[in-house]
Amino acid sequence: MKSHEHFTQMLLGFSAWEPGAELTVGITELAELLCCTPRNVKLILRKWEREGLLRWQPGVGRGNHSTLTILCDVSQFLTDSFHELLSQGNVREAVELLQHKSLPVNVRRCLQEVWDAQFGFVAEEGESRRQDVLRIPRERVLSTLDPAFVAVSAESHFIQQICHTLIIFNPASQSFQPQLAYAWESDQEKRTWTFYLRKGVRFHHGRVLTGKDVAYTIQRLVDLDSPYRWQVEDIVSIEHPDDCTVIFHLREPNGFFLHYAASIALSVLPHDVPFSERAIVGTGPFRMLEFTEDKLVLGAFEDYYRERAILDRVEIWRVSGAEQAKMRYQLPEQAEQTVSSSTVLQGDGDGGNNIEFQEIGCYYLSFNFNKPGIQHDFYFRQAIKHLLDPVQMIEKLRTQNRSPAGSFLPSRSQQMTFQSSTIEEAAACLQKSAYQGETVVLLYGEGKQYGEEAEWLRQRCEQIGIRLEARSATKAETLSDFAEKHADMCMMGEVLQRDIELGLIEIYKNKCTMVYRFLDDKKRGIVNRQLAGVFGLEQQEERLEALARIEDMLRDELWILFIHHARRIDRYHPALQGITLDSFGWIDFSKLWVKSFVTSL
Numbered sequence: 001m002k003s004h005e006h007f008t009q010m011l012l013g014f015s016a017w018e019p020g021a022e023l024t025v026g027i028t029e030l031a032e033l034l035c036c037t038p039r040n041v042k043l044i045l046r047k048w049e050r051e052g053l054l055r056w057q058p059g060v061g062r063g064n065h066s067t068l069t070i071l072c073d074v075s076q077f078l079t080d081s082f083h084e085l086l087s088q089g090n091v092r093e094a095v096e097l098l099q100h101k102s103l104p105v106n107v108r109r110c111l112q113e114v115w116d117a118q119f120g121f122v123a124e125e126g127e128s129r130r131q132d133v134l135r136i137p138r139e140r141v142l143s144t145l146d147p148a149f150v151a152v153s154a155e156s157h158f159i160q161q162i163c164h165t166l167i168i169f170n171p172a173s174q175s176f177q178p179q180l181a182y183a184w185e186s187d188q189e190k191r192t193w194t195f196y197l198r199k200g201v202r203f204h205h206g207r208v209l210t211g212k213d214v215a216y217t218i219q220r221l222v223d224l225d226s227p228y229r230w231q232v233e234d235i236v237s238i239e240h241p242d243d244c245t246v247i248f249h250l251r252e253p254n255g256f257f258l259h260y261a262a263s264i265a266l267s268v269l270p271h272d273v274p275f276s277e278r279a280i281v282g283t284g285p286f287r288m289l290e291f292t293e294d295k296l297v298l299g300a301f302e303d304y305y306r307e308r309a310i311l312d313r314v315e316i317w318r319v320s321g322a323e324q325a326k327m328r329y330q331l332p333e334q335a336e337q338t339v340s341s342s343t344v345l346q347g348d349g350d351g352g353n354n355i356e357f358q359e360i361g362c363y364y365l366s367f368n369f370n371k372p373g374i375q376h377d378f379y380f381r382q383a384i385k386h387l388l389d390p391v392q393m394i395e396k397l398r399t400q401n402r403s404p405a406g407s408f409l410p411s412r413s414q415q416m417t418f419q420s421s422t423i424e425e426a427a428a429c430l431q432k433s434a435y436q437g438e439t440v441v442l443l444y445g446e447g448k449q450y451g452e453e454a455e456w457l458r459q460r461c462e463q464i465g466i467r468l469e470a471r472s473a474t475k476a477e478t479l480s481d482f483a484e485k486h487a488d489m490c491m492m493g494e495v496l497q498r499d500i501e502l503g504l505i506e507i508y509k510n511k512c513t514m515v516y517r518f519l520d521d522k523k524r525g526i527v528n529r530q531l532a533g534v535f536g537l538e539q540q541e542e543r544l545e546a547l548a549r550i551e552d553m554l555r556d557e558l559w560i561l562f563i564h565h566a567r568r569i570d571r572y573h574p575a576l577q578g579i580t581l582d583s584f585g586w587i588d589f590s591k592l593w594v595k596s597f598v599t600s601l
Helices: 003-013 027-034 038-050 074-087 091-098 105-116 153-162 211-223 257-261 378-387 390-397 423-432 448-463 475-479 482-486 500-509 514-518 521-535 540-556 595-599
Strands: 022-025 054-057 066-070 120-125 130-138 167-170 175-178 181-186 192-197 235-242 245-250 286-291 295-300 313-318 345-347 353-358 361-367 402-404 439-444 467-472 489-495 560-572
Touching: 003 027, 003 074, 022 027, 027 038, 038 054, 074 091, 074 105, 091 105, 153 286, 153 295, 167 257, 175 181, 181 257, 192 211, 192 257, 211 235, 211 245, 257 500, 361 514, 378 423, 378 448, 378 560, 390 402, 390 448, 390 560, 423 448, 439 448, 439 482, 448 467, 448 489, 475 482, 482 514, 489 514, 500 514, 500 521, 500 540, 521 540, 540 560
Parallel strands: 130 313, 439 467, 439 489
Antiparallel strands: 022 066, 054 066, 120 130, 167 175, 181 192, 192 245, 235 245, 286 295, 295 313, 345 353, 353 560, 361 489, 361 560, 402 560
16 A cells, blocks of 8 residues: 555545644554555654655553654645546546545535536546546446347447447437448348448457358347347358358348348457457447446547547446436536526526536336235235326326326326326225235335335325335346345336337337346247237238337236336536437437637647
8 A cells, every 4th residue: 555545544544634743653553554564654653754745753652652742734635636636547446545434524525526527528638638528427337238138228329339330320310321331232132131331340358340240149049048039049040252242131021120220239340359348349439448347438439430539538337326316517617507407508607607408218117926915916006006106196296397107108108198096096905806915025126216205105105004114236136136036016218229129129028128028938929929920911090000009918917017207407518519318318429529628729
């Protein structure tokens, strides 16, 4: 441990220090605090004296304690130490220092200002030129970034910055556009699909993309038994007669195949590099520089086949506390501002703007039909439905960025009428059920607001005699079999990707979704038979109507209960240019630039 780290450890281990004040302390006590031997403590104290940090008067004789006199400005020392931790990328240690219970209030306030200034857009002066950096705070640990297993909207966005697919779906035009492939075609039966790859597209490790990489990516989903395997199971064989041509031969005619080719799961990976989640190699505008529990760092890829990203680096830091959740796109000098939610892009009157984004998807409650319990009782589920009244929940919890949901799609919910239920209606349904007072376990996602909603439901259940145990689950727990084994119900959210049709189908086919995992084989079979009819429909409007009927069945049978849709609001500085939102509400990093940086050159 470095000398300054030891000194910080000592300062925080005792009461508040002031320059010139003496502290009587034993060498043994210091040895325990600094986790070293008494001999080393004396060496450390002498070093601190030489550095002018303190004055040490050793005790004379057995049992006589030493005296320490702090000579430095403690606030400045801790601030400098905090800066050093941040400059070295030691995020976790910096957070631990900021949150230390013994940190003086005035120092904490100073460090908090330094910490807040780390986020948003930062211009770092380098040896040759300035580096434009976007630093984003995230409250939770990032889950997998493997395209074969990704199950979270934020992580899906990051993958899209690192990797590319053959084609991409444009929600505005409801059409497919070139990405790694510049053209494609199918035979008349739509059983054989041919894609023509761009020439000279390079992976981050320098090799040029070929059809062999596409074939490897598809086979990898099968070999790993990916949750997205269902998207490629109809592929009988893949040909790549030359480096720039890929031919897919399907078992059955499939006019829906382009949707799969644009899926995030089919982000093309190189066949000659063993996959490592800590060093993903793709063809996107950013390459992975670092990925740890505390930080994800993406750097602009100089040989990107399209326009180079204007940003030089994007850093996603894991932080604690919700205050910084909306600081993604701020500039360091921007003051805290009041958020308004009336328009999509608007000024807030203080020199800043807001991005309001309506997520496509919803928060819902699903019942676990793969575990014995009262949740199999229709009348019990009906009682929960009356208790889980989204209108009352939104009103009581004052969640203005929420709206009642009756569908996965906000556009459908907006056409519905929502009426509040009463406690008496819930109690009447419970009387008809077989409920005998047993404890029912509800699992819900991480986040303060989700905890408040679960507690609100628990209290409502208590009013009619239902014993509900509400438990928060980490992202890792929700993606494991923990939920199936321990939960009777789960409150979770789904955010659909830009291709809404594929997103709706994934809810029922992807093994990561709670809807899929909580349906038993019989119910899943019913859904799959209806989905088979969807794939045979030619027109998008017909497919969406068929998907709506599946959704209505799940709602009417009370297999799931829709709760609410979310609108997210992020602050951004008016100098921010190039704003392009994806379906997850994230800005495309490769398009961003900051006007104030450019004009100051």
